[in-house]
Structures are given as C-alpha cells and as structure tokens.
Amino acid sequence: MKTDILAPVQYLKGIGPKKARLFNKIGIKTIEDLLCHFPRRYEDRTNFTAISKLKEGETQTIKAQVLARNVRESFHRRGLCIIEVAVADESGKIFCVWFNQPFLKEYFKVGTSLILYGKVERYNDRLQMNSPEFEVLDSEEETGGLDAGRIVPVYSLPDGLTQRAFRKLIKYALDNYLPKVGECLDYDIRLRNNLLNPAQSLLNIHYPESIDLQRRAYERLSFEEFFIFQAALALRKLRRKEKKGIRHNIEGKLEADFVSSLPFKLTQDQEEVLLEIKSDMAAPRAMQRLLQGDVGSGKTEVALISCLICIQGGYQSAIMVPTEVLARQHYERIKSQCLKATKPQGDAINIALLVSSIEDKEKKNIYRQIAEGAVDLVVGTHALLEERVEFKNLGLVVIDEQHKFGVSQRALLPKKGLNPDVLIMTATPIPRTLAITIYGDLDISVIHSLPLGRKPITTLHFKYQEKQKAYSIVKEELLKGGQAYIVYPVIEESFALDILGAKKMFEELKRHEFKDFRLGLIHGKLKTPEQEAAMLKFKNKELDILISTTVLEVGIDVANASCMAIEHAERFGLSQLHQLRGRVGRGERQSVCILLSELESEEANNRINAMVKYSDGFRIAEEDLRIRGPGEFFGQRQHGLSGLRIANPLSQLRLLKRAREEAIRFVSKDPQLGLRQSMLLKEKLLQRFPEYEKLMLVG
Numbered sequence: 001m002k003t004d005i006l007a008p009v010q011y012l013k014g015i016g017p018k019k020a021r022l023f024n025k026i027g028i029k030t031i032e033d034l035l036c037h038f039p040r041r042y043e044d045r046t047n048f049t050a051i052s053k054l055k056e057g058e059t060q061t062i063k064a065q066v067l068a069r070n071v072r073e074s075f076h077r078r079g080l081c082i083i084e085v086a087v088a089d090e091s092g093k094i095f096c097v098w099f100n101q102p103f104l105k106e107y108f109k110v111g112t113s114l115i116l117y118g119k120v121e122r123y124n125d126r127l128q129m130n131s132p133e134f135e136v137l138d139s140e141e142e143t144g145g146l147d148a149g150r151i152v153p154v155y156s157l158p159d160g161l162t163q164r165a166f167r168k169l170i171k172y173a174l175d176n177y178l179p180k181v182g183e184c185l186d187y188d189i190r191l192r193n194n195l196l197n198p199a200q201s202l203l204n205i206h207y208p209e210s211i212d213l214q215r216r217a218y219e220r221l222s223f224e225e226f227f228i229f230q231a232a233l234a235l236r237k238l239r240r241k242e243k244k245g246i247r248h249n250i251e252g253k254l255e256a257d258f259v260s261s262l263p264f265k266l267t268q269d270q271e272e273v274l275l276e277i278k279s280d281m282a283a284p285r286a287m288q289r290l291l292q293g294d295v296g297s298g299k300t301e302v303a304l305i306s307c308l309i310c311i312q313g314g315y316q317s318a319i320m321v322p323t324e325v326l327a328r329q330h331y332e333r334i335k336s337q338c339l340k341a342t343k344p345q346g347d348a349i350n351i352a353l354l355v356s357s358i359e360d361k362e363k364k365n366i367y368r369q370i371a372e373g374a375v376d377l378v379v380g381t382h383a384l385l386e387e388r389v390e391f392k393n394l395g396l397v398v399i400d401e402q403h404k405f406g407v408s409q410r411a412l413l414p415k416k417g418l419n420p421d422v423l424i425m426t427a428t429p430i431p432r433t434l435a436i437t438i439y440g441d442l443d444i445s446v447i448h449s450l451p452l453g454r455k456p457i458t459t460l461h462f463k464y465q466e467k468q469k470a471y472s473i474v475k476e477e478l479l480k481g482g483q484a485y486i487v488y489p490v491i492e493e494s495f496a497l498d499i500l501g502a503k504k505m506f507e508e509l510k511r512h513e514f515k516d517f518r519l520g521l522i523h524g525k526l527k528t529p530e531q532e533a534a535m536l537k538f539k540n541k542e543l544d545i546l547i548s549t550t551v552l553e554v555g556i557d558v559a560n561a562s563c564m565a566i567e568h569a570e571r572f573g574l575s576q577l578h579q580l581r582g583r584v585g586r587g588e589r590q591s592v593c594i595l596l597s598e599l600e601s602e603e604a605n606n607r608i609n610a611m612v613k614y615s616d617g618f619r620i621a622e623e624d625l626r627i628r629g630p631g632e633f634f635g636q637r638q639h640g641l642s643g644l645r646i647a648n649p650l651s652q653l654r655l656l657k658r659a660r661e662e663a664i665r666f667v668s669k670d671p672q673l674g675l676r677q678s679m680l681l682k683e684k685l686l687q688r689f690p691e692y693e694k695l696m697l698v699g
Helices: 016-024 031-035 102-107 163-178 189-191 199-206 211-242 252-262 266-283 300-310 323-337 360-372 405-417 432-438 464-479 502-511 526-540 572-580 602-613 615-626 630-634 653-669 676-688 690-697
Strands: 041-044 059-073 081-088 093-099 114-122 126-130 133-136 149-156 288-293 318-322 350-354 377-380 393-401 419-424 442-448 458-463 485-488 519-521 546-549 561-566 591-597
Touching: 016 041, 031 163, 031 377, 059 102, 081 102, 093 114, 133 442, 149 163, 163 199, 189 653, 211 653, 211 676, 252 300, 252 561, 266 300, 266 419, 300 318, 300 323, 300 393, 300 419, 318 405, 323 350, 323 377, 323 602, 350 360, 360 615, 393 405, 432 572, 432 653, 458 464, 458 602, 464 485, 464 561, 464 591, 485 502, 502 519, 502 546, 519 526, 561 572, 572 591, 572 602, 572 615, 572 653, 602 615, 653 676
Parallel strands: 093 126, 288 419, 288 442, 318 377, 318 393, 350 377, 393 419, 458 591, 485 546, 485 561, 519 546, 561 591
Antiparallel strands: 041 149, 059 081, 059 114, 081 093, 114 126, 114 133
C-alpha cells in the first residue's frame, strides 16, 4: 500500500476505485488533494440548545434521545419513504423527518442518543427539523463524537457523498498523513509574517480548535498559494530579462507620418501608452507588455502604430486574434489605413491575412512570402501557429483578446522569432492593484478614456412580460436611422431550458414584430463567407437588424449600430454582457442596450443590476470578480489563480501583496531554486505549473 501523500486517493482506507471516481469529479485525485479540499463554511456546534428553547426559523444543535420512530410511504407521492422520529431531552420534545432515505431507520432505535443539527420549522402546529444532520452517540460518550460540541466543517460534495462520511475520511487522512506534509516556505518568511506551520494549518482549517486558529490557518494556507503563484511569475520575469531582444528604431518617419495622417487625435491615454511601448521597444530586452482597455478604447490603433515602429526598422509584425471574422475586419481596416504608408526605402507596406478558410494554394503563397520577408504585417487566427508558418525576422507579436487563447498557445507565436517583442491586449480590464499581482511577469499599460465624441450607452432592463416596451425602443432607434442587434444565447431554442434560439426567432421576428424592417442572421455554425456576407450587408446599411448569437462578442465594429437587445440576459456572464454592449455606441449616435430577462437567481440579479448601474469596464470587472470569484473570472487556462483552492485575491489583496514581495525577494536570492530550502518549493512549482518547467527552472 502506498503511503505517500501524492498517492491516488483510492489507496485511502474505505475508498477503492469506484468511490475514487466520485472523488475525481471534484478534483480529488490524490491524498494531498483530499487534505486540500477545504470547507466552504462552518457550523458552530459548541453549544447545545435545550429543546424548549428552540426558535422557529433558526438553525440549532440539540442533544436528545429517540422516543419513537415511524416509517411510512406517502400516498400523495408513490414510493416516497418518510422517516419520522420523535426525540426528547429533559426540557421537551421535537420531531425530526427524513425523506426517501429508508436506510436511516437502522440508526433510530428507541433510546438511542443523538446529536442533531438543523433548521427548526413549524409544521401542523408542531416544531420539527427536516433532514437534520445527525450523529449517533455511543453510550460512553458524554460530549458527542466527531461532529458534536465543536466547530464543524461543511464541504462542497457531489451526489453520493455525505458530509458525515466525508468528515470521517478527512479525519482519517489527517491522523495518518499530516506528518508527511512538507514545508515549502522558508523559516524566515514564516517568522516575518507570523504564519502557522502547514500541519497546524491543515488541522485547524478542517477541525478548528477555535475561531482564531481557523483564521490563522486560512491566512497561512492562502499565503502559501499566493506565494507559489507569485514565485512562478517572478521566475518567468527573471528568465525573460536574461534574454536579449531587438532594439527597434522608435523615431522613424513611417510611424510619425501615420499618426499625423489619422483623421482623429489620439487620446492622452493612448499617447502615454505609446510612450511606454516605445521605451520597451528601444530597450535591448524583449518587451512583455499587457495593454488593458475597455471595449472601444482604441487599443487596436496603439497596436497598429507599434507594428509600424517594428516595420520601419526592417522587421515583421504579427497580430493574432481569436476569430476569422475579427481577423478579416482588422485586416481590411489596417489595409485601408495603411494605403498611403511607405517604408523608409519607399516601398508600400505588404499586409497579409492568414486564416484557416483560405484555400491551400493561396496559403502556400502567403507562407512563402512570410518566410522570405516579403510580408511586413500578417493578421491571422490560430492559423499563425501552424508549423508551416515561418518568419524571416519577426520583431513584434500582438495577441488580441488574450483570454481567448490558452497559455501554451500564447507562447507559440513568439517562438517563431528570435525573442520578438510581445504586446498582449485585453478588453476585460481588472483593477490595477490586482492586475500587478496577477500579471506579475508582465509590464502593464492601461487605456482608461474613450475616444472623443463617444457618448455613454444607456442600459435598460425589462422582464419578459414587458417585451413589447423593449421592442418599441428598438423600433424607435430604427426609425431614427440607426441599426440594431438582437442577441440570443443559443442558435436553436431549448425546450428543456426554456430558451429562445436565434434561428427560430429570426423567422418569427421577420414575419411579425419587425416585418417592416430588413433582418439578417449570423451565428457560429454559419460558414465564414456567410457570416461575412451578413455583416457586410449590415455594415453597408442593407440590413436594419442583425439577429445574432455571441459571435458578436468580439470584434464587429459598425458605427451606425445604436441599439442592442439581449434576450435571456440572465444566461450570459457579466463580462460577456459588457463585451456585447460594446458593439453599440461606437459612433456619434446616443446608443441604448436593452436587457430582457427572467431573473432566476441572486447571482443573475446581481449581474443585471451591475450592467444597468455601471458602464466603466473596470467597475464591471470588479463586480464580475466579486460575483463569480477569481477562478471562474480568469478561466482555467489563463492563470495560476484558477488553481487557487482557498485564497481569494479580492478579499485578501493585502496578503497577496505580501506574498508577492516575499516571492520576489526569495527568487532573487536563489533564481535557480538550487538551495536546500528551495527544493520543496521547486517540487510544488513543477506540480502546479508543469507547462512552465523550462521557462521557470532552467537557467
């Protein structure tokens, strides 16, 4: 039998292969995973309440004996087993009821002593507890067993695992494996930050001796998670600084002429960001910069100017975007903007488009031109990552909507050059203090302001019974000369979820509600040429309304679109709603975004309220983080934060900053992690970030 803490959980007494599959569903694969499956909340059972003192509506703990037991089937619902138990203490009697758990009857023999914990409710003029948690006491036990007379953990569990059984398993693992838990934090770090050791922390996070020790255990375990994550970022940044980059010519005529030819003035934020980028590009090491900016803030203009700086020095640039639609839109826009731009030797700039749907013959020609250096700037999708794409002298990589790409995907394109500069862009902004700690290996630039002339978008919310009011607003906008989007969460309607779909509603709206207007349809299952044809017609004002799914989320830019109606808005995430809203308000028209929903949950309600209340992307991002939590917000592929089991950067920002400072200090003293005190940290880093092994741990 394996006794290592990293052994599969099935080796633990009482589990085995079948139950192990159940544990795997919640990410518990090893014994260490089990110990790190932390409680989601606690129940204070340190004080028993006398039955006579129980209050309706409160959740309380009692210690009582079984007086009588009744097991019966419900006549109203065939097959429903009801177990009713009368229990009493010296002060009074109460009934406890369990539904459809016939196996429980073996526990409730008359005279058995129980600890019961549950909500007290009134039913037929008597107090009762429905499905309370319980523990059977041995005759010798006076204060109760594992769940009695103490602060009790409550876990998130899948169907088939009970709280009582899971607590016993945690207790067994703690008793047998706690000595095997290693310490990855240096003694001086623990001392400076007044941190418990890992064994004390695990013991007191699962079975706290007191509220204060539970708090300290939470702080220690959170600090460790933050520290490991920040150490990884610090190591990556160190490795990048060690590599030589390209010194670009930042004072060339190509970039200056282009900026002066623009039909608008750059905002102050754009100018400041460009100065930061120029400083990076002139330096002898490769730029690694994140550019944050709200939807429509002008990030693409900054990226294009950066590409021209690269081109004027004789290097190639590449812009990678997540969708073909966006790639083609960027390509057409950049091509028209650079029509008169020329390189120092007088040649026109050669701009290419590389997407999967291009025919093989044309692709081969583009591959050849890129390899020969004839292409100065290539705009593309994942197609840029193919092995056949080889650059002659790649100098700058721009990755747009970075959250749409995985970590490994983002790393592939820069490898096609000799340490090119990298500019990563995102329209999902997060507060700067948090961004610094999350993107600790990158330098960060932010565009806060919107271009001059942009008016704030009015956001309205209607319930489905008020749909006609919403449609009336859409018609008003159309009659004023504007255009509208109507967005649905799915292509086909779902009867199971009671959701309308874009395809059916396109036909319905065309025949009835908007029969006097010209409608188009776009969704992800249409072939790229069909999507482009629909969008081109909309852009050319040949359509009044575009019915769509979330393919609109990234990249469609139509200045005349002044209205958007989002159906089943409760089905969308907050950042997704904000991205969709950003498709209107891109011209000089006053624009409106209408949210139609049936609010099914508190979370959905919070999302809708945030959309109506806030228009600033940074404020929206804060709300999204608060509602969803960091793991969901950043996504599984994006950050070490998605692997956080207990730490929360929102509520523990001060702790996160401390962990970051300690990690930077530690890594700077031992950048190869070769010292004895670094060995366990190195193991944990490789365990958490296997994809960064070479980057982090090879000198």
